[in-house]
Amino acid sequence: AGLPLHDLRSGSPDLSAFPRAAWLKAARQAVDQAPASAFGWPGTGREELRTALAEYLARVRGVRADPGRILVTAGFTQGLRQLLVRLRERGMRTVAVESYGLWVHWEILREAGMRVVVLPFDGDGTVPVPPPGTHAVLLTPSHQFPTGGALLPERRAALVDWARANDGLILEDDYDGEFRYDRQPVGALQGLDPERVVHLGTTSKSLATGLRLGWAVLPAALATGSLAPNSGWGGTTWGPGVMDQLTFAAFLRSGAYDRHVRAMRLRYRRRRDALVAAVTARAPEVRVSGIAAGLHAVLRLPPGTEPVVLRAATWERLALTGLGQFRHPDAELPPADGLVVGYATPPEHGWPSALEALCRVLP
Template sequence: MSGSWVNSAERIGADLHLELSGPGGRRAALTRALRDAVRGGRLAPGTRLPPYRSLAADLGVARNTVADAYAELVAEGWLTARQGSGTRVAERAAPSRHAGKAPGTAPPRARGPRHDLRQGTPDVSGFPRTAWLASYRRALQQAPNEVFGPGDPAGRVELREALAEYLARARGVRSTPERIVICSGFAHALRLLSEARVLRGPLAVEAYGLPHHRDLLSRAGVRTVPLPLDERGARVDLLERERGVLLTPAHQFPTGGPLHAGRRAAVVDWARARGGLIVEDDYDGEFRYDRKPVGALQGLDPERVVFVGSVSKSLSPAVRLGWMVLPERHVGEVLAVKGEREAWASVLDQLSLADFLARGSYDRHVRRMRQRYRERRDRLVAALAERAPHIEVTGVAAGLHAVLRLPPGTEAATVARAGRLGVALDGLSGFRHPRAPETVPAYDGLVVGYATPSEHAYAAALDALCTTFPNP
């Protein structure tokens, strides 16, 4: 017969579509529609329904039709009506979320590991809620009206200005706001660079790295060539006819360690001579413990290096903000691919991060988390020295993870044993390039993300980890 959108008086914006159809006239149709909305969960227990007159006007029915439908549902127990409180969905009218299941059967629950020591995630319990909320409120209150329209694909100028200052001071990046393009993270940056044909194959990548990035490049038609690693980082001396190279020079992922100073200079010389491009993944450059900070490779030649960073490790992957500092000649190409308006990164989050950076809140948060992660790193090393001294720990001078070297042939069994004990771990072999040459050793090991557990869960996670190792 008809359908209409009804807005609950107490749940602003929570519209409910009532379809008045079927036999029995308007009252019967309205009663069925309301009953179905409660039974299906679209009207939650405790929700206050609109007054008779309001609902009647919305639906184009008589006021008495609504009053009679409400009265019938009150009598059936679906609704309650009290003086001064209006008509509400009864608390005991909560719908079954598992209709059709046998009585008494508990619904299956997806259970995560008891102890998550996988790499890639910071301690999300350390997110600076109070300071971030203060920045968000200021950003919202001070935002010009244009903020609520289509966003600039380059990103808000306030954030690009704040990033240019911060990256120059903290990471040694040479840039201007005009050369910064905001994105949602490193994977998004790779997609944009590939679609813009800034990245073309063959592209050299470190022989150990994230499979997700290699897969993304492959789907974009960019062939990757594995570059061997040693104690000084990527063997950039082996670069030949590649058009570019993707590096993690501040802290090689996942094996750890910075790219040696001589090799940093050598790869820039190679890019100049060959007309190649270097993509610098600065995924956790702020977190260093036992050595001086390693500045950005980009500072050696801003016209040959694309510097990419994000807040996924320093703040949270949920914020979904990253940035590219591009050579001048590539800015227009990337923006052309990104489109006429910002489709990925929230403009309000951009303004919040700009305020967070400008007020020093980001620096204070990074220093606090650096100390927390240093203490966790120390506790991990101490626990292994005491309970598993035969396990070698590497890559711990910086970052949020450690690599534990295992006896040959024991990685798969160790990861499986850890899983049975409720400990989630990444095996080192999973990060090895599938076409890595035989000259690249295939080490057995674990990549342990010591930042991932919350503070209160870390001691138990360490204890469980130490029970997983094979005997010497």
């Protein structure tokens, strides 16, 4: 059927909206002001960026972070890999994941020699009851990926209680924490207990997937002495380049990042509203869920129709992902047909025709 004409897969922002002028300005400023020493080996992250991130995450996500406990990473997956090396050193071997999630993350856990167990899932989302023997839990508490709900306050508290009682760790994947539409922002889980939660974030949903910029806010036990270059993190730290780190630090400090996120929030909200309106009008059998936040929505399909819709999408040259692809093979879930629609992915000029193609394939 040829290459897709329209891409509604989740995981990417609208790359045509990258703030080139503001980024260039921040880059010039960063180069002008950087001392010569800044162009040396960045170790676990330039101090300028760790300081700017600590301020930003405290203000926007309620993260309690000391710059000395922030590890700058080349995106989420690379940060997760580095973290797992450290967990293995501490004798942690079993990680619980959500019933729905990304197979890439499960694969990284297995490659790191971890045993993967699955958390239950019910009408309110993930049930935070890790099986006995679990050492760490990896989850998306502020916006479950891909089903879209936020972990309920009492479940957040229960998970932190579990970590305290079992000397466990929570790995919080805050993959699109900036994008909230119809509700107050859900603060980061890390704010409940900075010693039990590792907060992992990235610019891949807010700026661009190709930037390869992320961060991990570590508990004291993981950060002790380990953030100096060549001290255990050193050998595995293939972090982002110095220029990108200095530029992002200037971009954060100048307020340009806040302005960009605000502008994109409006753009994505308009798209989300158009998606809901179009599906409601054209495919009344389909229910749209998980839309209070983020860059994707879940379209719940009538039972048994997911394969048919995905086949039709191929004919329309529409790149689309079924909900089934995000379901863990060991999850005990009733069958659920659906689509995970990344409404942020198309460029602005391509959005109306992508939406039209989607409506044509819906039952």
